[in-house]
Amino acid sequence: MxxxxxxxxxxxxxxxxxxxxxxxxxxxxxxxxxxVLELRKYIDHxxxxxxxxxxxxxxxxxxxxxxxxxxxPFFGKNVxxxxxxxxxxxxxxxxxxxxxxPVYEYAPLKIKMSITGNGRAAKEQVADMLRRYLKxxxxxxxxxxxxxxxxxxxxxxxxxxxTPFQESEYKSWKDYVSKNEQKVKNTTxxxxx
Numbered sequence: 001m002x003x004x005x006x007x008x009x010x011x012x013x014x015x016x017x018x019x020x021x022x023x024x025x026x027x028x029x030x031x032x033x034x035x036v037l038e039l040r041k042y043i044d045h046x047x048x049x050x051x052x053x054x055x056x057x058x059x060x061x062x063x064x065x066x067x068x069x070x071x072x073p074f075f076g077k078n079v080x081x082x083x084x085x086x087x088x089x090x091x092x093x094x095x096x097x098x099x100x101x102p103v104y105e106y107a108p109l110k111i112k113m114s115i116t117g118n119g120r121a122a123k124e125q126v127a128d129m130l131r132r133y134l135k136x137x138x139x140x141x142x143x144x145x146x147x148x149x150x151x152x153x154x155x156x157x158x159x160x161x162x163t164p165f166q167e168s169e170y171k172s173w174k175d176y177v178s179k180n181e182q183k184v185k186n187t188t189x190x191x192x193x
Contacts, residue, residue, distance in 0.1 A: 002027050002161040008065035008096075009154025010056065011146050012073070012088040014048050015040050017055065018144065020151025021063050022134070022158060029158050031134045032063060034147040045084060049091040056095035068096040069157035071149065072105045104157050111149075111156040126152050 004025050011018035020034040037055045039048045059065075070092060073085040093103050109119040115129050127148035131141055133155065142148070 002158065005066040006032065006063055007067055007069055007154040007157050008056075008059055008063065008101075009069045009071075009150045009152065009157065010092045011071045011149035011153060012052070012085060012092050013039070013146060014045065014084045014088050016144065016146045017052055017088065017092070018146030018148070018150035019056075019059060020147060020154050021059070021065065022151070022154045024158055024161075027162075029134060029155065031136055031140075031151065034142060034151045036142070036144045036147050045087075049087055052088055052091040053095045056092045057098065060096060060099045060101060065101060067157065068093070068101050068103045069153040070103060070105055071111060071153045072107050074108050104160070106153060106156050106160075111152050114156045114159045115152055123149065130155060 002024050004023075006021060006023050009020045009022070016039060017037040018034075019037070021032040022029045023032050037051065039051060042048045042051060056068075060068075070089060073082060073089055096103050112121045112126055113119040115121075115133075116125050118125070123145040127141065127145055130136065130148055130151055131138070134151075
């Protein structure tokens with residue numbers, strides 16, 4: 001059972017930052033908002049970072065989330081793009097930390113896998129699954145997939161809250177079993193009775 005809370009999800013970017021906010025009530029998630037911050041009109045990279053920081057801060061102040069879930073930059077061949085994306089992510093994280101929010105980072109593969117069951121799923125597939133899971137009307141869906149990517153980060157975090165262990169604590173189920181032998185034995189014994 002996941003406690004009632006609000007989760008802000010962000011898909012960082014230097015041309016478009018996507019965001020989505022979900023409220024979890026009685027273990028049921030619902031979308032509160034999603035949108036994008038368009039950054040194409042700003043030429044100066046530092047000005048873009050300031051806009052990312054400010055918009056993230058305003059989302060935190062408006063929706064009062066309990067945590068930030070953010071998509072981690074993926075490793076690409078273009079080092080300059082990676083650096084800019086990392087800075088964009090850092091600006092959003094800094095805004096959350098400025099308001100004392102805990103931050104959870106998820107790889108794109110992890111987000112896609114937890115929502116679609118396929119780590120290589122297309123953005124459109126992720127958006128469609130979120131629409132179904134969160135019961136979002138077709139009219140409420142935005143054409144910018146960056147928005148649903150932000151929502152996906154929030155939904156992925158919601159799903160992780162319901163798992164029996166934290167990702168950093170155990171490396172695999174085998175690792176979980178080896179560190180919790182007594183629990184596993186008791187569970188097996190109970191089921192066998």
